[in-house]
Amino acid sequence: MQIHRVVRDMVTSKRNFWLAAKSLRVVEDCTGNLEVALDPIGAKPGDFVVTIGVSAARIAAGNPKITTDLTIGGIIDHWDEESWRG
Amino acid sequence: MQIHRVVRDMVTSKRNFWLAAKSLRVVEDCTGNLEVALDPIGAKPGDFVVTIGVSAARIAAGNPKITTDLTIGGIIDHWDEESWRG
Amino acid sequence: MQIHRVVRDMVTSKRNFWLAAKSLRVVEDCTGNLEVALDPIGAKPGDFVVTIGVSAARIAAGNPKITTDLTIGGIIDHWDEESWRG
Amino acid sequence: MQIHRVVRDMVTSKRNFWLAAKSLRVVEDCTGNLEVALDPIGAKPGDFVVTIGVSAARIAAGNPKITTDLTIGGIIDHWDEESWRG
Amino acid sequence: MQIHRVVRDMVTSKRNFWLAAKSLRVVEDCTGNLEVALDPIGAKPGDFVVTIGVSAARIAAGNPKITTDLTIGGIIDHWDEESWRG
Numbered sequence: 001m002q003i004h005r006v007v008r009d010m011v012t013s014k015r016n017f018w019l020a021a022k023s024l025r026v027v028e029d030c031t032g033n034l035e036v037a038l039d040p041i042g043a044k045p046g047d048f049v050v051t052i053g054v055s056a057a058r059i060a061a062g063n064p065k066i067t068t069d070l071t072i073g074g075i076i077d078h079w080d081e082e083s084w085r086g
Numbered sequence: 087m088q089i090h091r092v093v094r095d096m097v098t099s100k101r102n103f104w105l106a107a108k109s110l111r112v113v114e115d116c117t118g119n120l121e122v123a124l125d126p127i128g129a130k131p132g133d134f135v136v137t138i139g140v141s142a143a144r145i146a147a148g149n150p151k152i153t154t155d156l157t158i159g160g161i162i163d164h165w166d167e168e169s170w171r172g
Numbered sequence: 173m174q175i176h177r178v179v180r181d182m183v184t185s186k187r188n189f190w191l192a193a194k195s196l197r198v199v200e201d202c203t204g205n206l207e208v209a210l211d212p213i214g215a216k217p218g219d220f221v222v223t224i225g226v227s228a229a230r231i232a233a234g235n236p237k238i239t240t241d242l243t244i245g246g247i248i249d250h251w252d253e254e255s256w257r258g
Numbered sequence: 259m260q261i262h263r264v265v266r267d268m269v270t271s272k273r274n275f276w277l278a279a280k281s282l283r284v285v286e287d288c289t290g291n292l293e294v295a296l297d298p299i300g301a302k303p304g305d306f307v308v309t310i311g312v313s314a315a316r317i318a319a320g321n322p323k324i325t326t327d328l329t330i331g332g333i334i335d336h337w338d339e340e341s342w343r344g
Numbered sequence: 345m346q347i348h349r350v351v352r353d354m355v356t357s358k359r360n361f362w363l364a365a366k367s368l369r370v371v372e373d374c375t376g377n378l379e380v381a382l383d384p385i386g387a388k389p390g391d392f393v394v395t396i397g398v399s400a401a402r403i404a405a406g407n408p409k410i411t412t413d414l415t416i417g418g419i420i421d422h423w424d425e426e427s428w429r430g
Contacts, residue, residue, distance in 0.1 A: 001282075001294040001328055012136060012160035014127050016146050019159055024087075024136070030292070032172070034116070036087035036136050041272050050270060050282070050294050053327045054140050054312050060274050060325035067146035067159060069139045070087055073277055073325060074270035086290070098222060098246035100213050102232050105245055110173075110222070118258070120202070122173040122222050140226050153232035153245060155225045156173055184394060184418035186385050188404050191417055196345075196394070204430070206374070208345040208394050226398050239404035239417060241397045242345055259368075259380040259414055288378070299358050308356060308368070308380050311413045312398050318360050318411035331363055331411060332356035344376070 001073065003084065004029055006047045010036050018067045025072065027051065030084050038068040041075065048079040087159065089170065090115055092133045096122050104153045111158065113137065116170050124154040127161065134165040173245060175256065176201055178219045182208050190239045197244065199223065202256050210240040213247065220251040259331060261342065262287055264305045268294050276325045283330065285309065288342050296326040299333060306337040345417065347428065348373055350391045354380050362411045369416065371395065374428050382412040385419060392423035 004027035012024070023039045027049070035051075038061050043049050052073040058064040060071040090113035098110070109125045113135065121137075124147050129135050138159040144150040146157040176199035184196070195211045199221065207223075210233050215221050224245040230236040232243040262285035270282070281297045285307065293309075296319050301307050310331040316322040318329040348371035356368070367383045371393065379395075382405050387393050396417040402408040404415040 001296075001326065003284075003292055003294060010136065011163050013163045015136075015160035016127070016138070016157075018145065024160075026089075034089055034170070036089060038087075041274070050268065050273075052274070052325050055142075056313075056316055056325040056327045058142055058145075059276065059316075059323060065145060067138050067142040067157075068087065069142045071274075071325075074273035074282075077269050077271045084292070096222065097249050099249045101222075101246035102213070102224070102243075104231065112175075120175055120256070122175060124173075141228075144228055144231075151231060153224050153228040153243075154173065155228045182394065183421050185421045187394075187418035188385070188396070188415075190403065196418075198347075206347055206428070208347060210345075227400075230400055230403075237403060239396050239400040239415075240345065241400045259382075259412065261370075261378055261380060299360070308354065308359075310360070310411050314399075314402055314411040314413045317362065317402075317409060329360075329411075332359035335355050335357045342378070 002029060002051045004037065004049050004051045006043045006045050006049060007034065008045050016067055018065055022066065030086065035070055037070040037072050038066065039072045041072050043072050043075055048076040050074040050076060088115065088137045090123065090135050090137045092129045092131050092135060094131050102153055104151055108152065116172065121156055123156040123158050124152065125158045127158050129158055129161055134162040136160040136162060174201065174223045176209065176221050176223045178215045178217050178221060180217050188239055190237055194238065202258065207242055209242040209244050210238065211244045213244050215244050215247055220248040222246040222248060260287065260309045262295065262307050262309045264301045264303050264307060265292065266303050274325055276323055280324065288344065293328055295328040295330050296324065297330045299330050301330050301333055306334040308332040308334060346373060346395045348381065348393050348395045350387045350389050350393060352389050360411055362409055366410065374430065379414055381414040381416050382410065383416045385416050387416050387419055392420040394418040394420060
């Protein structure tokens with residue numbers, strides 16, 4: 001699993017059926033690289049989160065038909081952003 | 087999920103059976119690296135899209151027998167290309 | 173899916189049962205990095221191909237028991253090698 | 259499978275149901291890049307471990323419903339940290 | 345699939361149940377990066393091998409319950425190490 005920081009919500013006009021009603025967040029890794037994660041937990045911008053990839057992402061979404069390859073699995077209590085960015 | 091920009095259509099003469107009637111697009115990431123994504127939504131060149139990988143890509147294609155490992159899952163409404171390219 | 177160029181055949185003396193009778197090709201990406209792909213289509217050295225990864229690679233091989241993680245899914249009609257190598 | 263060093267425990271306040279009662283460890287690779295692994299074995303900070311990814315990570319967790327994409331699969335007896343870091 | 349060179353055996357004291365009786369090898373890619381692969385074929389240090397990843401790795405291990413994400417699928421007859429390392 002990876003450590004990401006939530007940047008903001010992701011708004012899309014046309015969207016795949018199984019993603020249609022889901023919360024998507026833009027997240028960044030320690031190098032600033034952006035990805036998009038499904039959020040079944042309710043993370044806010046600035047939160048550090050543990051993200052789950054591959055087939056486990058679909059299970060973590062609560063329904064394996066949900067077409068996600070990255071899902072937020074937990075909110076990290078304390079994280080040292082400065083040492084993370086290196 | 088990743089953020090990609092649609093570059094153009096991908097034309098192939100000989101193609102796997104399960105991909106045969108599908109729309110394929112050449113997409114690029116923020117570094118200009120090219121990949122090929124199945125497009126069940128109808129994105130146009132220049133659109134910024136959310137792409138879905140691994141086993142979720144097959145489900146997002148509408149039929150898990152479709153042999154894709156990257157499928158366009160949504161068209162992003164507004165995206166700041168300049169900050170994306172960094 | 174990725175864009176690869178076929179380099180040559182891959183010859184192996186001892187091989188996994190499910191790969192035993194299959195055509196394997198050495199392929200390269202735009203940086204010259206080499207991988208090995210199963211080829212159910214019949215691509216020739218120099219051909220540019222679309223390759224399919226993860227679980228979709230097994231389906232594209234025609235039988236999900238075939239132990240491939242990269243399968244050639246189509247031959248690209250025209251590809252600009254110079255702009256690809258950047 | 260990858261070779262990781264256990265750095266410390268990962269504490270999260272809100273967590274996915276299937277991860278709720280599991281031990282998570284922050285692990286680093288030879289470049290210092292951090293990831294999070296589920297630990298069904300009981301590794302301690304400083305241990306070098308073999309980590310298992312993709313769908314095998316769920317099986318290694320003891321229950322394929324457990325939403326992990328990286329699971330500690332073994333503790334390495336002796337490992338030369340200096341040559342590993344290169 | 346990837347091209348790896350076998351470096352040595354991997355010895356672990358505590359190990360996941362499904363890996364317990366299996367041969368594990370430390371392998372390196374063309375940049376010297378180390379990974380660990382399950383070896384159902386019997387490769388020796390110095391051999392160049394084709395390795396199989398993701399879910400296909402479990403099938404190549406002979407039993408999809410075996411928790412591997414990288415399995416040796418064949419021994420390469422002749423490989424030019426110097427051009428491989430670039």
